[in-house]
Every structure is written in C-alpha cells, then in structure tokens.
Amino acid sequence: xxxxxxxxxxxxxxxxxxxxxxxxxxxxxxxxxxxxxxxxxxxxxxxxxxxxxxxxxxxxxxxxxxxxxxxxxxxxxxxxxxxxxxxxxxxxxxxxxxxxxxxxxxxxxxxxxxxxxxxxxxxxxxxxxxxxxxxxxxxxxxxxxxxxxxxxxxxxxxxxxxxxxxxxxxxxxxxxxxxxxxxxxxxxxxxxxxxxxxxxxxxxxxxxxxxxxxxxxxxxxxxxxxxxxxxxxxxxxxxxxxxxxxxxxxxxxxxxxxxxxxxxxxxxxxxxxxxxxxxxxxxxxxxxxxxxx
Numbered sequence: 548x549x550x551x552x553x554x555x556x557x558x559x560x561x562x563x564x565x566x567x568x569x570x571x572x573x574x575x576x577x578x579x580x581x582x583x584x585x586x587x588x589x590x591x592x593x594x595x596x597x598x599x600x601x602x603x604x605x606x607x608x609x610x611x612x613x614x615x616x617x618x619x620x621x622x623x624x625x626x627x628x629x630x631x632x633x634x635x636x637x638x639x640x641x642x643x644x645x646x647x648x649x650x651x652x653x654x655x656x657x658x659x660x661x662x663x664x665x666x667x668x669x670x671x672x673x674x675x676x677x678x679x680x681x682x683x684x685x686x687x688x689x690x691x692x693x694x695x696x697x698x699x700x701x702x703x704x705x706x707x708x709x710x711x712x713x714x715x716x717x718x719x720x721x722x723x724x725x726x727x728x729x730x731x732x733x734x735x736x737x738x739x740x741x742x743x744x745x746x747x748x749x750x751x752x753x754x755x756x757x758x759x760x761x762x763x764x765x766x767x768x769x770x771x772x773x774x775x776x777x778x779x780x781x782x783x784x785x786x787x788x789x790x791x792x793x794x795x796x797x798x799x800x801x802x803x804x805x806x807x808x809x810x811x812x813x814x815x816x817x818x819x820x821x822x823x824x825x826x827x828x829x830x831x832x833x834x835x836x837x838x839x840x
Contacts, residue, residue, distance in 0.1 A: 630659065630751070631789060635816040642747060642785050642818075643667055652745045652773075654766045655752025656685055656694050663749070664692055673740065677753040677761065695737050699753050699761035706795050709764045713803060719832045721824045724772045731768040731803075744777055751789040755796065763788070767799040774821035783820040791817045805833035 636659075643651070643663075648670030653663055656676035664672045674694040676682050682694050701709060709731055712718065718729035725734050725741040748770045754760040767788060774784035788800040792815045801809075804819040811818040824830045 630657065631816065632814055635789070635814045636662075638811060638813045638816055638818050639663075639747070639749065639787055640666055646746050646785070649746035650743050651747045651749070652740065652743075652770075653749045653751065654763070654770070655749075656682060656692070657751075660685065660692055660694075661689050664689075671743070673743075675736065675740070675752070695740070697733070697736060699733070699765060701731075701761055701765050702758070703755055703760050703762035703795060704758040706762060706764055706799070710798065710802065713764075713768055713799075718768070721772070721775050721828060723776055724769045727772065729768070729772075731765050732772065733765050733769040741773075744781060745773055745784055746781075747785045747787070748773065749787045749789070750796075750800075751787075755790065755793060762795050763790075764795060764799050767796070768803045771803045771805075771821060775824040777823045777825065779823045779826040781823055783822045786819045786821055788817045788819075790815050807834035807836050 643649070643666045647667045649667060651663065651667045651670060651672040653660065653672065653674045656674040656678075660674055672693065674692060675697045676694055677697060677699060679696045682696055685692065685694065713729070713731050715729075717727075718731055720727075723741060724732040725736075727734065750763055750766050750770050753763065753766065755762040770786050770788075774786055777784055786804055788796055788804065790796045791800060791812065800817055800819070804817075804821065808819045808821050809817060810820050824832075
C-alpha cells in the first residue's frame with residue numbers, strides 16, 4: 548500500500564476538510580456533553596477569582612487530539628498524497644463517518660494510514676504490512692499507528708490454481724481463518740487480529756503488480772471469512788478492495804466477497820457488505836444475484 552507521489556491539490560484539500568470537520572464534531576460533542584453535566588444553579592452567585600489560567604482558558608477546555616493535529620500538519624505540508632483518489636477515499640470515509648469509533652483492519656501501511664487512523668478517532672485501527680523496513684520508517688514518523696509485520700506465502704503467478712482451491716469444500720466451510728484447513732486462509736497473524744470483531748476491512752496490500760509478488764488472493768479470501776465468521780447481529784462487515792482494475796483483485800473479490808454482496812464500485816475501489824454466516828451454516832457462500840443480503 549505504499550503510494551505513489553501525486554501533486555493533487557483537490558485531494559489534499561479534501562483530506563484537510565474531512566479532518567477539520569471531524570475536529571469540529573469532536574468539539575461540539577465535548578461541549579454538549581459538558582453542558583449536560585453542569586450543576587444546578589446556586590441561589591447565590593459565586594465569584595470565581597480570575598487567575599492567569601482562567602484568562603487564557605475557559606472552565607472546560609476542548610483540546611484537539613494529538614492524532615488529529617498531526618494529521619492536519621502532515622497533509623497540509625506533505626507533497627505526497629494517498630494512492631486512492633478523492634472519490635475512492637470518500638466511499639470509505641462515509642462509512643467511517645457512520646461507524647466510528649469502530650474496529651478497522653487495514654491490509655497495508657502507507658502515507659494514507661494516518662488519515663484512516665484519524666478518521667477512526669477513538670476506535671481501533673490495525674495495519675498489516677509485509678515490508679518490515681517500511682514499518683520501521685513509518686513508525687518513526689507516526690508512532691501512534693498500530694501496525695504488525697506479516698508474511699505471505701503465495702505469488703501472483705499461482706492465482707489461477709488458488710482460485711480453484713478456494714472453491715473446494717474446505718474453503719467454503721465457515722470457520723475462523725486461524726484454524727481453517729483452506730490453503731488460502733492466512734493463519735499467522737497476531738492473535739488480536741482474529742479475536743477482534745472487525746466493522747471495516749480494507750484490502751490494499753500486499754504487493755500485487757508483478758508475477759513474483761505475493762498478491763492479494765489470500766488477503767481477500769481471509770477478509771471475507773473474517774466477515775462471515777463474525778457474531779450474528781453485527782449488521783454486516785464492510786469490506787473494501789482497492790486496485791480492482793487488476794485481474795487478481797477483480798476475480799478474487801467477485802468470487803470470495805461475492806457480487807451479490809457488492810454495494811458500490813468507485814474507480815478502482817469496490818465496497819462489499821458481508822453478513823455473518825456463523826449461526827446459519829446453510830446460508831449459501833454467495834447470495835443469488837438479485838437477492839442481495
């Protein structure tokens with residue numbers, strides 16, 4: 548998910564507006580919360596001595612969270628903008644606006660990671676990255692980001708064979724990916740990745756643009772199984788796949804996230820909402836087209 552350099556003024560402006568809007572909402576929520584908790588008025592007015600602190604700060608101070616301030620500074624000064632376009636980012640940001648604070652799992656770590664972390668302020672956002680050196684570089688700049696180094700055993704040139712494997716009964720059976728018998732399932736993530744109920748999952752990694760790259764076959768499959776194995780009553784898991792203009796991302800997202808669960812495609816980004824299958828093992832792996840869940 549390491550982005551290319553784009554000098555897109557519109558995208559930078561959009562990011563700053565979104566983060567500023569989130570900050571204003573944070574202030575309004577804090578103000579309303581504090582006003583609800585005020586004590587009943589006393590029959591006698593109480594004179595509060597004016598001190599240097601009172602002159603510069605009201606009784607209730609609403610300070611911008613450090614993650615948001617860093618995001619504003621970063622995106623207002625950086626010449627590198629995220630890999631996704633403004634319209635693509637808007638698809639996910641609209642869902643985050645409704646769901647946050649929530650649990651957000653992102654395959655990949657890059658210059659857009661601070662944006663996703665900030666848009667899910669107060670929630671938990673975890674990034675999974677294949678390049679250990681890149682993790683260290685990003686950590687030095689943004690230590691507040693929670694990221695883990697992960698490895699992939701597949702290669703893009705194995706995609707055709709893995710597609711056939713994924714259609715077998717051991718891969719369509721609903722189970723925790725950590726204990727799955729399916730060759731496509733990713734089983735070596737940190738335990739919290741399997742334990743957390745994810746509200747959103749973004750698949751924008753690993754690398755998949757050349758034949759010897761690991762490709763996103765297993766990431767897409769595992770994201771879909773995490774969603775299906777989620778507890779009932781969750782309202783469905785929002786799964787986003789980027790770079791669907793490429794063959795692997797296109798075919799594997801249609802097959803394992805299902806066209807019947809697809810809600811929207813914007814540019815190179817697809818948005819799926821996958822319901823829990825955990826308590827209804829007779830539910831088909833994919834819904835019939837025209838009968839979306």
